[in-house]
Amino acid sequence: MAPRRGSDEPRRGSTRGADAARRGGKPDEDPPAERGFGISEARAYTPRGRTMRERTPRTGRTADPFRPALQVVEGGKPRARRPAAAEPEREPGGTAGRASGGGQPRGANRTETPPRVMRKGTPPPVPPPRKRTTAAKAAAAADRPVRTARRGAGTRRDDPRRHGGPPPPRKRAPRRPPKLVDQRRRLRLGTVLALTVFATIGIRLVTMQFTESPAFAERGLETRLDRVDLPAPRGAIYDRGGAVLAHSVEARYVAVDPELVSDLPKTAAALEPLIAVPKSELLAKMAKRKQPGGGASRFEYLARGVDIAVGQRVEALKLPGVIVHRDERREVPGQDLAASIIGFTSPDLNGLEGLEARYDELLRGVDGKRVFEVGQGSLDAEIPGGYNRETKAQPGSSLRLTIDRDLQYMVQKTLGARMEQAKAYTGAAVVLDVRTGEVLAQASYPTYNAAQPLKSKPESREDTATSFVVDPGSVHKAITIGAALQEGAVKPEDTFMVGPNVTKGDQRFKDSHTNWTPRRMSIPGILAYSSNVGTIAIADKLGKEKLYEYQKRFGLGTATGVGVPGEAAGALLPPDDWSGSAYGSVPIGHSVAVTPLQMAAAYAAIANDGTWVQPHLVKETIAPDGKRTPSAQPTTRQVISAEHARELRLMLEAVTTVKGATGVHAAVDGYRVAGKTGTGSRVVNGKYVSGAVASFVGMAPADNPRYVIAVFAHTPGGGGGEVTAPAFHDMMGYALTHFGVPLSSGKPPKFVVYP
Numbered sequence: 001m002a003p004r005r006g007s008d009e010p011r012r013g014s015t016r017g018a019d020a021a022r023r024g025g026k027p028d029e030d031p032p033a034e035r036g037f038g039i040s041e042a043r044a045y046t047p048r049g050r051t052m053r054e055r056t057p058r059t060g061r062t063a064d065p066f067r068p069a070l071q072v073v074e075g076g077k078p079r080a081r082r083p084a085a086a087e088p089e090r091e092p093g094g095t096a097g098r099a100s101g102g103g104q105p106r107g108a109n110r111t112e113t114p115p116r117v118m119r120k121g122t123p124p125p126v127p128p129p130r131k132r133t134t135a136a137k138a139a140a141a142a143d144r145p146v147r148t149a150r151r152g153a154g155t156r157r158d159d160p161r162r163h164g165g166p167p168p169p170r171k172r173a174p175r176r177p178p179k180l181v182d183q184r185r186r187l188r189l190g191t192v193l194a195l196t197v198f199a200t201i202g203i204r205l206v207t208m209q210f211t212e213s214p215a216f217a218e219r220g221l222e223t224r225l226d227r228v229d230l231p232a233p234r235g236a237i238y239d240r241g242g243a244v245l246a247h248s249v250e251a252r253y254v255a256v257d258p259e260l261v262s263d264l265p266k267t268a269a270a271l272e273p274l275i276a277v278p279k280s281e282l283l284a285k286m287a288k289r290k291q292p293g294g295g296a297s298r299f300e301y302l303a304r305g306v307d308i309a310v311g312q313r314v315e316a317l318k319l320p321g322v323i324v325h326r327d328e329r330r331e332v333p334g335q336d337l338a339a340s341i342i343g344f345t346s347p348d349l350n351g352l353e354g355l356e357a358r359y360d361e362l363l364r365g366v367d368g369k370r371v372f373e374v375g376q377g378s379l380d381a382e383i384p385g386g387y388n389r390e391t392k393a394q395p396g397s398s399l400r401l402t403i404d405r406d407l408q409y410m411v412q413k414t415l416g417a418r419m420e421q422a423k424a425y426t427g428a429a430v431v432l433d434v435r436t437g438e439v440l441a442q443a444s445y446p447t448y449n450a451a452q453p454l455k456s457k458p459e460s461r462e463d464t465a466t467s468f469v470v471d472p473g474s475v476h477k478a479i480t481i482g483a484a485l486q487e488g489a490v491k492p493e494d495t496f497m498v499g500p501n502v503t504k505g506d507q508r509f510k511d512s513h514t515n516w517t518p519r520r521m522s523i524p525g526i527l528a529y530s531s532n533v534g535t536i537a538i539a540d541k542l543g544k545e546k547l548y549e550y551q552k553r554f555g556l557g558t559a560t561g562v563g564v565p566g567e568a569a570g571a572l573l574p575p576d577d578w579s580g581s582a583y584g585s586v587p588i589g590h591s592v593a594v595t596p597l598q599m600a601a602a603y604a605a606i607a608n609d610g611t612w613v614q615p616h617l618v619k620e621t622i623a624p625d626g627k628r629t630p631s632a633q634p635t636t637r638q639v640i641s642a643e644h645a646r647e648l649r650l651m652l653e654a655v656t657t658v659k660g661a662t663g664v665h666a667a668v669d670g671y672r673v674a675g676k677t678g679t680g681s682r683v684v685n686g687k688y689v690s691g692a693v694a695s696f697v698g699m700a701p702a703d704n705p706r707y708v709i710a711v712f713a714h715t716p717g718g719g720g721g722e723v724t725a726p727a728f729h730d731m732m733g734y735a736l737t738h739f740g741v742p743l744s745s746g747k748p749p750k751f752v753v754y755p
Contacts, residue, residue, distance in 0.1 A: 252311025505580020
């Protein structure tokens with residue numbers, strides 16, 4: 001761009017004025033056109049008439065079109081701005097003094113453009129040092145005189161200090177801009193932070209993928225899984241011959257998912273006539289509820305063990321939320337047959353009473369489970385090919401009892417008939433194999449239907465053979481006499497003077513067969529007529545300590561462990577606790593608490609040549625694979641010698657053979673029978689209750705005993721001879737015939753009651 005014409009004033013920053021000053025003359029007034037236009041002048045030229053050094057750096061975009069070109073000349077970077085020198089004072093006319101030339105340059109009256117003001121807070125850029133070129137050095141050298149002349153321009157009188165005025169304010173040097181943070185350091189720090197964040201995220205992702213992924217997958221799968229229990233078939237209970245006494249049969253259960261039921265009243269009304277559950281109960285079960293651990297309840301049983309046909313009818317209704325699935329139902333073919341022994345289960349097949357409860361863990365097995373993946377919402381169905389795991393149910397083991405079903409039926413039927421005839425409150429009957437201790441039959445009165453146990457009374461479900469605690473009465477006399485024989489206190493041929501009564505302590509004891517005149521009686525006669533006075537006389541010779549010892553040997557005062565839950569142990573009176581009357585009451589079977597099963601086991605010891613064998617009901621267990629495991633061998637012990645046992649059995653035959661004896665109604669045609677009648681009292685919670693307990697315990701054949709039967713009955717009144725002896729007759733007669741026992745070869749001896 002050409003310099004402006006029509007003005008002889010040199011531009012600021014030009015070397016023209018400076019050259020003239022150095023020569024001591026006036027500035028060269030040659031027109032610029034005649035003089036050349038050097039590169040240094042081009043460098044110093046700006047459109048606004050200022051040098052690059054005078055311009056205040058701007059922030060942002062500049063409007064100077066020559067600035068990029070000049071930066072190229074200077075090396076591509078802007079030069080550092082030097083602090084401006086102090087300007088001389090101007091005359092009031094607006095002109096300033098010049099160098100030694102003294103004249104005003106042309107164009108002095110022009111108004112100079114004030115320096116551009118930088119924005120507040122914007123620090124001037126600090127260019128990095130640059131290498132100066134030769135031309136730049138020459139221009140700088142040319143500039144220095146001009147600035148010197150400018151600083152020295154004007155007269156001395158223009159200096160305010162010469163007139164005593166205050167010195168001009170000194171301009172402070174501009175503050176150096178704060179040192180910027182090292183960009184490379186910031187970059188390194190940011191890189192490290194970014195890498196740390198990405199490394200942490202990466203490690204977490206790897207951990208979740210390879211270490212925790214199974215847990216997350218399992219949590220997700222849990223929300224899509226459905227479970228169905230597979231009931232384990234409960235083991236069966238068989239009699240000694242393999243006949244089914246109780247077993248489980250296939251059935252159906254009806255359940256509900258309360259979250260899926262759309263119309264409660266309609267669903268309940270449809271199910272009520274099919275599953276025989278009241279509508280009010282159904283509504284309560286189908287109502288939505290929360291589980292104790294949190295979450296909605298998704299399964300509630302409505303009925304269990306329903307017939308397969310009923311389940312199919314319920315399925316045909318297609319009620320929303322109603323579930324029908326395979327189940328089992330406990331079935332007792334004999335209904336009340338051996339119900340007091342077998343017991344019953346709950347609807348979910350847990351044993352509650354009897355052998356079902358005693359052997360519950362062995363019978364019930366382990367339920368299986370099927371877990372499968374289902375869809376959500378309207379696709380709530382099993383996903384084909386999805387997660388599916390099935391744990392097969394492990395069936396329970398079975399029991400084979402010592403009970404004979406046919407004998408059990410006959411004993412139970414006979415007992416019920418005789419008890420109804422005697423208007424008895426309670427009755428019990430036990431049949432034992434004297435050699436093995438096996439319980440062949442065990443009946444209770446009253447009884448109940450084990451297939452529908454909840455419809456019966458609690459007292460009807462008791463096993464009276466093991467829970468019926470009584471004073472045995474005269475059946476205890478065989479223990480007293482057996483102990484005396486074993487201890488040598490008496491001999492079979494001994495006789496005793498028996499009067500009408502005897503007093504012990506503050507109590508008088510008398511016989512039912514009163515001897516108004518004291519007479520001698522044989523031991524068989526004492527047993528035949530159940531003489532209290534004669535038995536007390538024998539006990540006096542034995543002593544209370546020995547009697548107590550033999551009571552325990554015969555198994556009194558201790559539960560037999562037959563296997564039925566709730567078996568009573570009975571009670572004995574220790575010798576130290578005997579009062580004066582105990583010397584008379586204990587030997588004849590009072591002040592003693594026993595169960596019918598205990599007395600049956602005691603007589604079985606007499607029948608088994610003096611060896612007591614523990615009664616038991618379970619013959620063997622049958623595993624699901626068919627393996628059979630016999631029950632543990634029963635406990636045995638010798639109570640009295642075989643010789644004394646035979647002598648005692650012979651004496652007991654007098655009870656059924658002597659004319660007018662108490663047990664003649666127990667005799668069985670063709671067989672020799674030995675036994676004893678009794679009349680005692682029932683003990684409830686340690687106290688006697690009204691009524692009498694009639695009893696008869698006997699064995700047959702007496703010459704070679706096979707079975708012992710004990711019959712007890714709590715009646716309003718009556719002795720063992722009238723109530724229980726006839727029942728014994730019926731039961732023993734059937735047992736001997738049922739098992740094919742040969743008839744006795746000989747006849748019982750003739751007993752002398754009064755020698």
